[in-house]
Structure formats: structure tokens, C-alpha cells
Amino acid sequence: MSLNTATVRTQWGLAECIEGCRRHGIGGISPWRDKLHEMGVAAAATAIRDAGLAVSGLCRGGWFTASGSLGPEVLDDNRRAVDEAAEIGAACLVMVVGGLTDGSRDLPGAHALVEDGLARTLDYARTVGVPVAIEPLHPMYAADRACVNTLSHALDICDRLGDGIGVALDVYHVWWDPDLPRQIARAGRDRILAFHVCDWLLPTRDLLTDRGMMGDGVIDIPGIRAMVEAVGFDGLTEVEIFSALDWWTRDPDDVLATMVARGRSAC
Numbered sequence: 001m002s003l004n005t006a007t008v009r010t011q012w013g014l015a016e017c018i019e020g021c022r023r024h025g026i027g028g029i030s031p032w033r034d035k036l037h038e039m040g041v042a043a044a045a046t047a048i049r050d051a052g053l054a055v056s057g058l059c060r061g062g063w064f065t066a067s068g069s070l071g072p073e074v075l076d077d078n079r080r081a082v083d084e085a086a087e088i089g090a091a092c093l094v095m096v097v098g099g100l101t102d103g104s105r106d107l108p109g110a111h112a113l114v115e116d117g118l119a120r121t122l123d124y125a126r127t128v129g130v131p132v133a134i135e136p137l138h139p140m141y142a143a144d145r146a147c148v149n150t151l152s153h154a155l156d157i158c159d160r161l162g163d164g165i166g167v168a169l170d171v172y173h174v175w176w177d178p179d180l181p182r183q184i185a186r187a188g189r190d191r192i193l194a195f196h197v198c199d200w201l202l203p204t205r206d207l208l209t210d211r212g213m214m215g216d217g218v219i220d221i222p223g224i225r226a227m228v229e230a231v232g233f234d235g236l237t238e239v240e241i242f243s244a245l246d247w248w249t250r251d252p253d254d255v256l257a258t259m260v261a262r263g264r265s266a267c
Ligand code: ZN
Pocket: 135, 168, 170, 196, 240
């Protein structure tokens, strides 16, 4: 199991997350870049290594559509993200690719911009040896966060771009897809670079920050995990819960203890 720092984002910085993982016997961590920058990349790399934690990913690069073109800021920032992922030994750099450019209705244009941005980041990432992981997001985020919304679309991009790129499969974003079993089989071991879990709550009270603890919602997490492991994925199960209304208000040690328990009973 791996702790994505978003799960205790309001309670803990990265140093506390690393210590928390150690206390709760969690074997991996996946930092967001804001937490990584707060601590300092070099200090974080040392602390993670000293704690013996695996790094299941770095969140996140991408956001290619923000300004409507691939300016140097966005490409430089993605190259920096690649370097940071390398420095902390991350298994992959997770990409949230960006939605529509502000004021635009040009979805095909956004798709093209994203693919170009991924290709250029991948060119650099290959020289550093950092795998790039496209995270397809649920279609409700197509306009504002990511216009790659199915595993099929993400794998089509991977097929066109070649080696060194794959997907971060997050059950929250893909559970509804009737094509999921076929696409997981298509992805295979080589393309599945990360596996994220949380749960889909009924009702969902906020589109971004009302994700559930595993076992509290409607996703068949063990079923999806079985499919992913059947094709050979042997990485960590990364817990990523955006929960302003619930888990972000709790004692973070209780959050981690619950996470570990649900890892056994609901994943
Ligand atoms: Zn995720």
C-alpha cells in the first residue's frame, strides 16, 4: 500500500506523511509537488530513502492546455517535474493533462495539444528514465481538468507515442466504463504504471473533494484490482482520497489506520 499525500493534504506536510507511513507500516508514498516543494526535493528524497519507502508516483505533471499553446512555461515545468520524479525515485510521473482552454469549445484542439505536450515531455523523460503515466479522469472533469477520460483514449495515445509512457489507473475515474476489462487486458503489465484507489460515494456532494474511503462506496475495488493483477501489475495500491467534508477533517493517524484496515477488508 502507498499513501498519496492528497489523502491527508490539509493535516500533514510531506515529512509528517513519511513519518506516518513508518508508524503505520505503509510501504510507499506518492507526494504531490506542492508538498514536495514545501519540504525541499533533496531533503524529501533523503527522508523517503531513510524511511525505506517506495515511491509509487509523483503527482503531477501535465496541464498542457492551460494557456492555449505549449509555451515554454508549461514545457519547462513538466521537465522540472520529470527531474523531481527522478530525484525521489518515483515509479512514474502522473499526468493530469488539462481540460479545455478557458473560453474554448475546441475539444479536438485540446486533445491535440495534450498529445503534443505528452510527446515533448516524454522525449525528455526518456533521457532521464522516468516513465510518464497518463491518468484518465472521469468525464465530469473533461472541461476543467483532463480531456483524456477513458482508458481506451489514454492507451491510444500510448500506442502512438511508443515506449516510456503508460497509464495511472484510478478506480474513481474508470470504474463506470463497460470497456474496462478489455482495456485493462489491452494495457497489460507494461502500460499500467500506477493503481490508485478510493471509493465513489452515493450521494456525491462535491465533484472534486467528496471521494470515499475504500469500502464506503459503490466501486468493486477488489474486482478491478484482480483484473489489474491478472495482467501482471505488481506495484503498490496507492490510496488517494480527496475528502474536504470528511477525511481531511479527521485525525490523520486515524485516517492512516483506517486506510490500512480497509486495505485488508475492501481492496
Ligand atoms: Zn489518482
